[in-house]
Amino acid sequence: MIKTKHIVAAAITAFAAQATVADTELQLDGWPDMDKELALHQEEAKGAVGVDVKPLMNDWIAHHDKLKTAMATGQGAGDIVGVDVEFIGTFANAGGLVNLSKEYGADKFENLFPAYAWNQGRALDGDIYAIPYNSGPGVMYFWRDHVTASGMSIDEITKSWDSFFEFGAKLKEKGIPLVADASIIAQTIINTTVESGNSVYFDSEDNIIVTNDRFVEAFTLAKKARDMGLDASIGSWSGEWFEALNEGTYAVEFSGAWLGGFMERWIAPDATGKWGVANLPNGIYGTWGGSFFAIPKQSKNADAAWKFMEWYLMDEDKAVARFTATGGFPPLNAAYKDPAFQEPMPYFGGQKARALWGDIASKITPVKPNKGDAVARDVVFQALGSVLNDNQDITKSLKDAEKQIKRRVRAL
């Protein structure tokens, strides 16, 4: 009897709750796997925050093109939009997003996030326009057998770029390429050793700095790897690359922590126990990818959207749930203390890979995004291609790149 009474009472309460407060419908624009991750908490959000979040997914390029159109015309964007770190400088400074510091006092949440991730969402006016959704502490993945074969320990290998190249030379004797493509070495140096106060391609006064020592060193080392024959000339995300990651065709990959989840789940599921993770060489820390949630000014449900973001993004349990489901790395300090981060990972040969990633995340120095980043990145990596594949002179290529970026930033 009591049981029935309880059930009836519960049913009535539930019904009443539903009848009185209709959930606010929110649209989340993004790209996969944001939908899969949302599904984990979609139902819970209805009760907890009173919002019914509907995902609208496009592929990565199409989503950002659509977002630009929506910003241009003032309509068509979702209530919450995903923004990749590559475009965060563009959108945060464009004026189409809600100022989360002013409207919702977002700055009080700063300490929940690793400094580098939080500051990527900061515009030039110093306010926060986007909250980190996932992030990519930079990691070195290595094929265990190749490291053993070289006779060097992983600490010796990553001690400096010289020792890293020494490792490469040893592998070369056995016919094993060190990296997929030499450009990854340049990319690592360019993105992770930014001088304090500068952004990646510009100084604090928006002057272009692509001819400075960092870029020269990056290009020189990449060229050295190419000339020594240390790379396999395999482009990232190509069919050859997937195959190489499965079979350990080359020894080392630099990428974000999220790649580990991708490899385990769909890129190289057969390579269980074959890969290991380590810090980047030469004692550097940096980021690889990452994405953000922001609220467009055109949203009619901005307040509900913020309430949902606060509930969804600031909570480590949900972030960890997403992480273990898809591999999207959580940008929350508290998440790194979760027991899941201390578990040995069979895929990485029993290594506590997540603990290392969390440690790296806490050590990355923040780098300010600049509105010119997208253009500058394209031009610089185009120049790098010419140096590596067409034997062009490093100094000249960088000078040309500087000239090209200068032309382009006129419009920014």
Next chain:
Amino acid sequence: MTVSTHSNEMPAEQSWQNRWANMKVTLAPYGFLSPAIILFLIFNIFPLLFAAFMSFHLWKPSEGLGAMTFVGWENYYYAITDELIYKSLYNTIFMGVLSGVTMHLIAIPVAYILATYIKRFRNLFTGAFFMPFVTSTVAVALVFTNMYGENFGLFNSLLATFHEMPVIGSLLFFWVDPENPIRWLIDVAFIKPSIAGMQVWKFFGFQVVIYVSGYLTISSEIIEAAEVDGCTGFGKFWHIALPSIRPFIFFCITLNLIGALNMFEEPFVMLGKTGGTDSAGLTISMYMYLVGWVWEDFGTASAMSWFLFAFIGVVTGIYFLLFGKKGLGDS
């Protein structure tokens, strides 16, 4: 209401009715056309005018419509002094000509063989050749990217296999170096031919279809007459079939020209948005996309598109002037 006041004035009423009837007749076609006209105005004319408007402004779309600043002809100055616009135009023309010429050299004889010698399975073959044309460009580009792969790609594996064959290897494939496989989509010298090769595969079937129907229009009397005069195999092709399909060739080349100048997906998927090493595969359409959408300079991108419009206008003009009449067969 108006009708009732004039109801006792028969002539006026009649003329009003007449006028209305006349008007209905004259307006009716426009009424029926209006959906098409409205769509044309919205999706063709408006963007055209808006592009013209944008080309005089500096505009970053993510900042909203209000962020446009008038800059006069500055965008045009930037567009025509840009080295990359000429490079991309050169790439586009180079790949267009290379693929276009190769396509015709294959499609014209293949269609002739199908039309004259193969009766039973003609449709089967034509259909097979046509398949690539209806396959998604992106899917084709992805498959070709794999086949062009340096280490595990099909083409390099084939070359290596031929190289190791006993006689053929040393006679024909001695130049293959399995240690240094060809970098089809990375080496500047190979990028354009690789893309053109894929285009040939994808589009030559379409031309085969057109040329087969072209050959079938040739009256059998002419061919029989030629045979009586002692014209044989190749002679019939060269002296009769080829001249007869001139309008079809004209049509195909026109389509080729338009297709080549619009080339976008193939290099975009295979080489990435900046067009591969040294931008060797960057086409003019890709460059406009890059400047407008990726680098967010819609003003300059619009100016570039007008520059391209003028260029296509001039090229098509010259082409029609030189070949138009002859090509259409009214010589």
